[in-house]
Amino acid sequence: MRNTLLGAATLSLASGAALAGGLDRSGQGINLIFEEGDAVQFAYSYADPSLSGTLGGAPSGDVGVGYGLPHIGYKRALTDTLDFALIYDQPFGAHVSYNPTYPLSNPATSDRLRADAETHALTAMLRHKFDSGISLYGGLRLQRASAEVDVPAVGYSMTSDAATDLGYLIGAAWEKPEIAARVSLTYNSAIKQSLSLNENGGTGTHVAEIETPQSLNLDFQTGIAANTLLFGSVRWVEWSAFDLSSPNYLPGTLVSFSNDAITYNLGFGHRFSDTFSGALTFGYEESHGGTVSDLGPSDGYFSVGIGGTYTKDNAKISFGIRKIMMGDAVTDNGAIFADNDAWAAGLQVTYALN
Numbered sequence: 001m002r003n004t005l006l007g008a009a010t011l012s013l014a015s016g017a018a019l020a021g022g023l024d025r026s027g028q029g030i031n032l033i034f035e036e037g038d039a040v041q042f043a044y045s046y047a048d049p050s051l052s053g054t055l056g057g058a059p060s061g062d063v064g065v066g067y068g069l070p071h072i073g074y075k076r077a078l079t080d081t082l083d084f085a086l087i088y089d090q091p092f093g094a095h096v097s098y099n100p101t102y103p104l105s106n107p108a109t110s111d112r113l114r115a116d117a118e119t120h121a122l123t124a125m126l127r128h129k130f131d132s133g134i135s136l137y138g139g140l141r142l143q144r145a146s147a148e149v150d151v152p153a154v155g156y157s158m159t160s161d162a163a164t165d166l167g168y169l170i171g172a173a174w175e176k177p178e179i180a181a182r183v184s185l186t187y188n189s190a191i192k193q194s195l196s197l198n199e200n201g202g203t204g205t206h207v208a209e210i211e212t213p214q215s216l217n218l219d220f221q222t223g224i225a226a227n228t229l230l231f232g233s234v235r236w237v238e239w240s241a242f243d244l245s246s247p248n249y250l251p252g253t254l255v256s257f258s259n260d261a262i263t264y265n266l267g268f269g270h271r272f273s274d275t276f277s278g279a280l281t282f283g284y285e286e287s288h289g290g291t292v293s294d295l296g297p298s299d300g301y302f303s304v305g306i307g308g309t310y311t312k313d314n315a316k317i318s319f320g321i322r323k324i325m326m327g328d329a330v331t332d333n334g335a336i337f338a339d340n341d342a343w344a345a346g347l348q349v350t351y352a353l354n
Contacts (some may be wrong), residue, residue: 003268004317005170021261022239023117023296025069026089028188030169030214032073033137038353043071051096051297051326053337060335061099063297064342067136072350080294083127083137091143092212094120094295104294104333115255115295117147119212125169133177139169140280143191143212147244147327149254158251160195160208167191167212180223190214199248206246213238229269231279237261255295259288261283267305279320281305287327297337305344312351321345 032041049064062146098105098113105113125139146162171186190211197206213240221231233249239257246254287300307320320344328338 006257016182019261021263021296021300022237022242022257023092023111023255024235024237024261024263025093026071026091027168027233027263028089028091028121028186028217029169030085030087030123030125030137030186030217031219032087032350033083033125034073034173034175034182034184035075035350036352037077037257038077038327039350040353041071041075041348041350042153043346043348045069045071045344047342047344048164049324049326049340049342051337051340051342053297053329053331053340054336055333055335058101058103059099060102060337062296063096064340065095065097067093067095069346080126081129082340083138085123085125085127085139087123087125089121089123091121092145096295096297104151104153109152109270110328111152113151113153113294115147117255117295118145119146123169127173127180129309135175137173137186139168140190141168141169141188142165143176143192143193145210145212146193146345147195147277151249154250158246158249158254159198161198162194163193165191165193171217180221180229182222183220186217186219188217190216190238195244197246198249199246200294206248208244210244211241213242227271227339229279230267230342231269232264232266234265235261235263235291237263255293258290261285277309279307281307281322283322283324284325285327287329290330291332292329294331294333294335297310297329297331297335298326298340301325301330315351316348318348319346320352 007251011206033095046068048066051064052062053060071089075085100110101107121143123141129135142162147160149158167189170186173184192211195208216236218234222229240260244255263285265283267280271277281323283303285300299325303322303324305322309318324342
């Protein structure tokens with residue numbers, strides 16, 4: 001039951017991670033390390049946010065730009081008690097583009113207020129299994145970050161060089177296979193990065209020190225009836241410590257967040273046959289009030305998702321889709337965003353190599 005159900009559970013959760021707080025995207029999941037034996041995994045999710053608001057009566061247009069999130073992983077059982085995994089994902093990012101007529105754009109030139117930030121991460125980790133279902137794991141994460149920002153209203157434009165730096169993760173898990181139970185707690189370190197900003201709103205090049213935030217992931221699952229699984233997660237991300245600033249940008253701060261983000265997910269999975277299982281999930285992130293970044297003009301969300309997994313020989317093919325109702329928000333520049341939503345979907349293939 002465990003292997004079939006977890007494909008649906010993981011995908012239905014992951015297809016909604018792209019709309020979490022701050023600049024969170026992938027959720028930094030490491031469930032591949034818990035696969036049995038050797039395996040490879042390929043996944044792709046796509047988020048399509050619909051985000052519109054007004055500033056002083058001027059419409060923003062739909063500022064949300066759809067984006068895809070690839071995920072690639074390889075897991076190998078080195079011994080009966082030692083596992084290795086290599087995982088690629090894109091943990092953080094943002095992509096917004098406002099109407100040319102928006103006050104912070106430039107109607108005279110049709111230049112848009114826009115921002116594009118992305119990260120790429122490669123995580124190598126080991127897991128050691130002890131008696132009584134306990135395991136410890138940890139590893140290193142190599143992360144590459146870059147950003148572009150245009151604020152035509154104040155004549156500011158910035159493109160950063162890509163910066164690559166190292167972080168780490170550590171965690172512990174407890175499993176009881178007889179009831180498909182597992183609880184894992186993972187700490188992801190902050191990663192300090194120095195972005196060289198090439199700006200036309202100032203002179204020369206400015207080096208901005210940023211720190212992608214530390215986070216904690218609590219994941220759990222247990223069988224609650226025949227062929228039925230309860231699963232969920234809680235993720236905390238310290239977005240209040242994130243700041244991207246430049247002395248050449250007149251307001252000073254390009255991106256910052258007032259609050260940390262805590263995201264909750266809960267789901268139920270059921271195996272309908274030896275080859276197919278399905279899952280229903282719910283997600284919630286609290287609205288904090290106050291103002292939010294113009295890069296992510298929403299405050300909290302509620303989501304509903306479904307997922308399924310088809311198993312054939314050594315392959316598990318999982319899919320998931322979510323509808324996300326995003327919380328109303330006021331941005332740092334005073335724009336009001338209300339009644340917005342998003343769709344997110346994902347496909348994942350996990351292939352056992354033995």
